[in-house]
Amino acid sequence: MPNTVLTVEDLSVTFALHDSEVHAVRDMNFTLTESEILAVVGESGSGKSQAFLSIMGLLARNGRATGKAMLGDINLVGMNKSQLDAYRGKDIAMIFQDPMTSLNPSLRVRTQLAEVLVKHRGFDKDKAIRAAIEMLERVGIPEPAKRANAFPHELSGGMRQRVMIAMALLCQPKILIADEPTTALDVTVQAQMLDLFKSLTQDFGTALVLITHDLGVVAGVADRMMVMYGGRAVEKGKVDDLFYDPRHPYTLGLLHSTPHIAHRAARLDPIQGLPPSLEHLPKGCSFNPRCAFRFERCLIERPPLTPTGEGREKACFYEGELSYEKVA
Numbered sequence: 001m002p003n004t005v006l007t008v009e010d011l012s013v014t015f016a017l018h019d020s021e022v023h024a025v026r027d028m029n030f031t032l033t034e035s036e037i038l039a040v041v042g043e044s045g046s047g048k049s050q051a052f053l054s055i056m057g058l059l060a061r062n063g064r065a066t067g068k069a070m071l072g073d074i075n076l077v078g079m080n081k082s083q084l085d086a087y088r089g090k091d092i093a094m095i096f097q098d099p100m101t102s103l104n105p106s107l108r109v110r111t112q113l114a115e116v117l118v119k120h121r122g123f124d125k126d127k128a129i130r131a132a133i134e135m136l137e138r139v140g141i142p143e144p145a146k147r148a149n150a151f152p153h154e155l156s157g158g159m160r161q162r163v164m165i166a167m168a169l170l171c172q173p174k175i176l177i178a179d180e181p182t183t184a185l186d187v188t189v190q191a192q193m194l195d196l197f198k199s200l201t202q203d204f205g206t207a208l209v210l211i212t213h214d215l216g217v218v219a220g221v222a223d224r225m226m227v228m229y230g231g232r233a234v235e236k237g238k239v240d241d242l243f244y245d246p247r248h249p250y251t252l253g254l255l256h257s258t259p260h261i262a263h264r265a266a267r268l269d270p271i272q273g274l275p276p277s278l279e280h281l282p283k284g285c286s287f288n289p290r291c292a293f294r295f296e297r298c299l300i301e302r303p304p305l306t307p308t309g310e311g312r313e314k315a316c317f318y319e320g321e322l323s324y325e326k327v328a
């Protein structure tokens with residue numbers, strides 16, 4: 001059995017507004033094991049980023065998280081900044097769509113990478129620079145010693161992304177959270193980055209959370225998938241199971257609206273309607289206004305996330321066959 005590296009229990013995130021509050025994430029539960037890739041998917045505003053920012057202690061000032069994110073027997077939720085500093089970077093790291101959020105534009109690549117090793121792993125400067133160059137090579141940067149001398153703006157977008165990944169991996173974190181890491185890259189570089197993630201998780205044992213709105217990114221890369229809608233997980237399971245036999249109408253809709261994956265359907269069909277405002281979620285199932293399979297109960301009751309066998313879970317009352325034809 002692979003080791004569990006993170007256990008998240010009943011994680012909720014709330015933001016205080018002027019005279020009300022918004023529940024961005026509700027009751028999230030999952031575990032992550034060594035070398036595993038978990039994809040967290042859903043449209044914009046579904047709570048994907050805030051869930052993981054809360055685990056990293058990076059919520060905006062008006063945000064508050066409750067629940068647990070257990071790293072071994074340590075709960076990261078509710079820790080203050082100085083307590084979290086002992087784990088951030090070292091055990092759990094997060095990278096973003098824009099590498100410049102992690103890189104310092106005025107320092108050479110090798111200086112900032114080496115700094116991480118000096119600070120977190122106590123390396124002396126020479127050893128740190130050698131290790132930094134090795135890591136640049138490991139993440140597929142050609143002529144790493146030369147590139148290490150560059151400033152971030154002298155590198156291409158894909159190259160900067162690799163530097164950011166190298167920086168995150170230098171401390172050999174148990175968990176890497178990547179928030180839309182390939183969204184800004186062209187398709188070829190995107191595919192290279194996803195291959196890189198896959199081989200790095202195998203080689204280092206790092207568990208990866210891949211946050212994305214694009215199911216095309218998930219195919220062939222992630223092991224498991226959690227589909228988010230209106231701040232809640234609505235379907236969970238192995239990627240292959242969810243792709244070939246989606247059991248929540250929203251998952252079906254996402255698959256149906258993704259180029260290359262929608263090949264099983266007659267045509268590409270976006271999901272009708274818009275994602276809900278978290279401040280005014282519909283009564284009953286949050287997805288009901290957009291759902292082709294809804295029936296009366298869905299307008300009144302919210303379906304709980306329920307196991308459906310083979311390690312799968314869904315939050316939907318509909319038990320009939322879900323077909324593309326019915327949606328199209």
Ligand SMILES: Nc1ncnc2c1ncn2[C@@H]1O[C@H](COP(=O)(O)OP(=O)(O)OP(=O)(O)O)[C@@H](O)[C@H]1O
Pocket residue numbers: 015016022024042043044045046047048049050051060061062063213278
């Ligand atoms: N500081 C804040 N104050 C109030 N509400 C916020 C704040 N930050 C985020 N939210 C709310 O949390 C919701 C979920 O945001 P989140 O960033 O997790 O969405 P997402 O699924 O990652 O989408 P995207 O891909 O667009 O980032 C937002 O739609 C917004 O309603």
